[in-house]
Amino acid sequence: MKILDKLKNIIAKNKIIGAEIIQKNVVDSTNELAKTLAKNGAADGTVIITEEQTGGKGRLDRKFFSPRDKGLWFSIILRPKCLPNDAPKFTLMAAAAIACAMKRFNLRAEIKWPNDIMYSGRKLVGILTEMSAEVSRVNFIVVGIGINVNIERAEFPENIRDVAASLSEMNGGNLNRAEVFNAVLEEFDRLYNQKSFSEVFKIWREYNITLGKNINVIEADSGEIFTGKAIDIANDGALIADIGGELKTFYAGDVSIRTK
Numbered sequence: 001m002k003i004l005d006k007l008k009n010i011i012a013k014n015k016i017i018g019a020e021i022i023q024k025n026v027v028d029s030t031n032e033l034a035k036t037l038a039k040n041g042a043a044d045g046t047v048i049i050t051e052e053q054t055g056g057k058g059r060l061d062r063k064f065f066s067p068r069d070k071g072l073w074f075s076i077i078l079r080p081k082c083l084p085n086d087a088p089k090f091t092l093m094a095a096a097a098i099a100c101a102m103k104r105f106n107l108r109a110e111i112k113w114p115n116d117i118m119y120s121g122r123k124l125v126g127i128l129t130e131m132s133a134e135v136s137r138v139n140f141i142v143v144g145i146g147i148n149v150n151i152e153r154a155e156f157p158e159n160i161r162d163v164a165a166s167l168s169e170m171n172g173g174n175l176n177r178a179e180v181f182n183a184v185l186e187e188f189d190r191l192y193n194q195k196s197f198s199e200v201f202k203i204w205r206e207y208n209i210t211l212g213k214n215i216n217v218i219e220a221d222s223g224e225i226f227t228g229k230a231i232d233i234a235n236d237g238a239l240i241a242d243i244g245g246e247l248k249t250f251y252a253g254d255v256s257i258r259t260k
């Protein structure tokens, strides 16, 4: 059963996000399809969702496991009037929207900077934000969201079994994917239509599990590993950490939280 077949009666009348939804059975990657559609003029808020991805992409050129009928694999095209530096804030917006959507199902999100939602130290949700921009103008942003909804532990490939989790595990039973999808789109639409990012930051802070923790950061550009303490999140979504007594700002990278 296609996700949207179940959604017909409950899909929100969102202002922008999901006003247009394109559903596929199988694609390589919804982010790739979204970028092509955006280049051809697809409207702000267009959502592309698929039952299965054969080449799901994660950050830093990783693969993203996206099996048929088990999760929500979708991308949202955004056309905000903003500078390229503001793009990371839409990743935070996605994480905040998902946290609010999970709350509706009595599930508490744990957001790890910048864009992973975790359960028991394992990843439930991944977000991959891509952009087409000029120096002073964003053409479009694609926010790709992968939510493991009803995947049993044994169904994950062995190499990610210890680092991946599913909402069903957290919930103690399967969830209706259409309802989860609908909740995420409604929450995203609500945040996207606000004039400022202040609520996004408030929600992000409320659910984050990074700030105040001892962390290792692998900086995306250099690949260098830094050890320190996560202090704050900057107005542009960057992570500020105390590294050996000096504050350092990270714009992209992989964080692991140290227990000591």
Ligand code: BTN
Residues within 6 Å of the ligand: 028, 029, 030, 031, 032, 053, 055, 056, 057, 058, 059, 060, 062, 064, 066, 072, 073, 074, 075, 116, 125, 126, 127, 128, 144, 145, 146, 147
């Ligand atoms: C990550 O955790 O590294 C980011 C994963 C992002 C996965 C989603 S699934 C929908 C969209 N299409 C993709 O190819 N990737 C994103």
